[in-house]
Amino acid sequence: MGELPAGFKLATFIALGDEPFSALRVLGRLLRSRGEPGGMEGHPLLTRLGWWNAYGGYYTELLRPLNAEGLARVVSTLKASQIPLGYLGLDLWYPYEAIGKALRYRADPGKYPEGLRTLRHKWDIPYVLHLSALSERNEYGARGGDPEVYRAIAEDLLAEGGIAAWHDWLRTQQHLTPNLRADPEAAERWFSGLARAFSETGLPLLLCMHTMGMILASTRHGNVISARSHTDFLFSQRQALAEAARRGHGELLEAWTPPGKLRAQNLLMGAVLSAFGLAPFHDLFLSREHPGLGGDRPWEDAVLRALSCGPVGIGDAPGLTDAGLVGRLLLNGVLIRPDAPPRPYLPSLKGDVHLYWTERRAQGLTWYYLLALNTTEEERPFKLSLPFDPGEHCAWDGYTGRPVDTLAGVLPSGGMAYFVVAPEVGGISPLGYQGKLVPAPHRGFAAERDAKGIRIWSDGTPILVQGKALSVQGDDGSPVELGRGNGLWTVAPRRGQGWFRVVGR
Structure with missing residues (x-):
């Protein structure tokens, strides 16, 4: 920062612990004590099993885009298997200029011609809805750093049947908006305004592709309840990445992460997120191996998510969910977990x-x-x-x-x-x-x-x-x-x- 505005205040906290993670937990409690109370621990995002179509699932946008017909197959097969689904986590359900740059948060008519709300009423399953950075040509007419646009976005999510906002591409939004990287007060207004807009409509936030500054800022907002602890599950799946490379996305294969490294990062960052009051999200997993995609160690992936104390979601193809393994994660339809993440x-x-x-x-x-x-x-x-x-x-x-x-x-x-x-x-x-x-x-x-x-x-x-x-x-x-x-x-x-x-x- 070259300069600080008049009246800018800087507070310093010193947190002591027996080792780094205990000190972080002390710091997290100090910061949360200055913010809003929580109260969303019982939200379905944290207590119920979800099905997701994010990168690494059977329906991955670059390999197999999801539409209403595919989603109907997923829901019908899960219901036929008597798997108690709490919500559907929908990625890229809206029109976009490019992946990561949304035009407007309404159901893409090419994918969901009836809209999402009609399908929610038909199946009686709500949504956790994905958000990305906004395109410079977004239909809201908003600039990237405008916090007020999120009031309209929150209303759009509610209109589609959403019960939570899954805000991805957060650091991309900051990158695309120079003012958010140059003015600390502008960045604070943007993130706080975003969180408040969803809070006023009763929607909790799951953060994704965030910065550590956003994690610290989230301690002031009781509706920011979770954050992804590392990257997409896709990047540990060689078969899927090889297929993406054959389709012209070689940069994805170059980003392959060995499973041991990905799991270690999820666990380490999960402990950090938990210290600041956020439930770690290890991303979706596959409950059985999918030929040509991956998921050859589903029991290990299931244990990691069960112990995470965060959202748990599968990304299986229709009819490929292992109901027996999924049942080991639930008690009377509710996720079971220990006292805290590992x-x-x-x-x-x-x-x-x-x-x-x-x-x-x-x-x-x-x-x-x-x-x-x-x-x-x-x-x-x-x-x-x-x-x-x-x-x-x-x-x-x-x-x-x-x-x-x-x-x-x-x-x-x-x-x-x-x-x-x-x-x-x-x-x-x-x-x-x-x-x-x-x-x-x-x-x-x-x-x-x-x-x-x-x-x-x-x-x-x-x-x-x-x-x-x-x-x-x-x-x-x-x-x-x-x-x-x-x-x-x-x-x-x-x-x-x-x-x-x-x-x-």
């Missing part, structure tokens, strides 16, 4: 295999979720040392739900191991909900110590327990279903949700 064990970042971890704390009992990520393009062995004292515990394979003796193995290029370290009391260790990728979730599950055993609350889904012999009793004498298979116990209230007590014998 954070890195800093010493591990110096090596090839990174360790990230998060947890679920419940009345003195803690479930730890551990990720071992191979960041290289070659096979790597690993053996984890826990960065915490778990006390008496049992280690489980997070993918299979089976106990393991050691936290060790060999990872393929970009591969990821997943473990759950569950508490052990009196010779028993409950993993949590059977068949779920986050078996002891932040909501919909509870536990506490009880004399020599553990009291557990279940919504009726069986709880998987390790132990030689069990004594099980429902609260107030309510009946409990007890089963055994493959050396493990399953326990659940017989009449729906409720508490029960498990004691080792």
